[in-house]
Amino acid sequence: MMYDTLFLDRDGVINKKLEGRYITDFKDFEFIKGSLDAIINLKSVFNKIIIVTNQQGIGKEIMSVEDLQIVHEKMQEAISKEFKCINKIYFCPHLESEECECRKPGIGMLLQSKADFPDINISNSFLVGDSDTDIQAGKRFGVKTIKVDNNFTLSKWANSII
Numbered sequence: 001m002m003y004d005t006l007f008l009d010r011d012g013v014i015n016k017k018l019e020g021r022y023i024t025d026f027k028d029f030e031f032i033k034g035s036l037d038a039i040i041n042l043k044s045v046f047n048k049i050i051i052v053t054n055q056q057g058i059g060k061e062i063m064s065v066e067d068l069q070i071v072h073e074k075m076q077e078a079i080s081k082e083f084k085c086i087n088k089i090y091f092c093p094h095l096e097s098e099e100c101e102c103r104k105p106g107i108g109m110l111l112q113s114k115a116d117f118p119d120i121n122i123s124n125s126f127l128v129g130d131s132d133t134d135i136q137a138g139k140r141f142g143v144k145t146i147k148v149d150n151n152f153t154l155s156k157w158a159n160s161i162i
């Protein structure tokens with residue numbers, strides 16, 4: 001493999017963000033143009049793909065952990081029925097006010113991934129996010145960081161490195 005681990009933020013990178021709402025049901029989960037194919041293509045150059053996502057909607061009791069897991073199972077199936085393209089999904093369920101260590105820009109989820117997969121080679125890994133807090137977390141952890149937006153999407157970045 002050319003690269004080791006690809007850390008992806010979810011909302012705003014893989015799927016469209018909902019304005020002021022949380023995705024509690026897969027019917028509201030809409031892949032950003034090109035992101036689904038990008039993930040499959042990126043899997044051919046990365047050893048692992050890991051999602052790290054803040055999901056404060058759980059702390060707000062707008063959705064349950066189970067609701068989130070169903071969304072993630074359906075997302076995995078939509079990406080590939082044949083194999084599990086995303087190796088692991090870490091989520092932070094806490095409220096921002098709880099000041100936990102896992103909510104980005106905290107690096108608790110990234111540290112947990114390194115504990116779970118000790119072979120992760122941080123210096124040959126990337127984190128892709130759409131928020132400054134994603135980029136801050138990635139930098140503190142030591143991976144290369146990529147900020148995406150409506151123009152420079154995951155798909156465009158993927159095309160530039162594959």
Ligand SMILES: [Mg+2]
Nearest residue numbers: 009011012130
């Ligand atoms: Mg995001």
